[in-house]
Amino acid sequence: MSPRSRMGELEQAVLEALWSLDRAASGREVHERLDGRDLAYTTVMTVLDRLARKGVLDRERDGRAFRYVPRRTRAAMTAELMHEALQGTGADRDQALVSFVGEASAEDLAALRRALDELA
Structure with a gap:
């Protein structure tokens, strides 16, 4: 199981705050980034x-x-989570991929096509 899929909502929010800062940050900086959540500094x-x-x-x-x-990066953790989800589908992997692509937005499909072109 990937680290991201084992995280709670608050852990994910803290990680998102760090990604938004885009650099090493102190606890104080992360706490300030989460200002709207009314969290104690010690909780962060x-x-x-x-x-x-x-x-x-x-x-x-x-x-x-x-x-x-x-x-x-956010992208690397998201990819790991997607890969983990596909592994859990067993024999239905092809159908899961078809369903995903069938529900994807035009922007997502364009990004997927670009990614496949880069790999080819």
């Missing part, structure tokens, strides 16, 4: 620590504090 720090222990984040010492950075 607990989540950051938990994500680091799960291997989702790297942390580096910065004086007495730490700075956190995601180990993978």
Whole structure:
């Protein structure tokens, strides 16, 4: 099971905040990015620590504090989640792919075509 599929909603929000900062960030910076959620600073720090222990984040010492950075990009984690979902379909894998493509938007289909062209 991928790290992202094992994450709770708050863990995902913290990870999204880090991706939006696009650099190593302190707990304070992540807390500020989550300002609209009415979370205690200590709660954010607990989540950051938990994500680091799960291997989702790297942390580096910065004086007495730490700075956190995601180990993978949003795209890499999303791809891992999609791959994991397809593996769980067993014999229905082809049908799952057909269903996915059948419900995809025009933009998604264009992106998929570009990706397939790059791989060919």
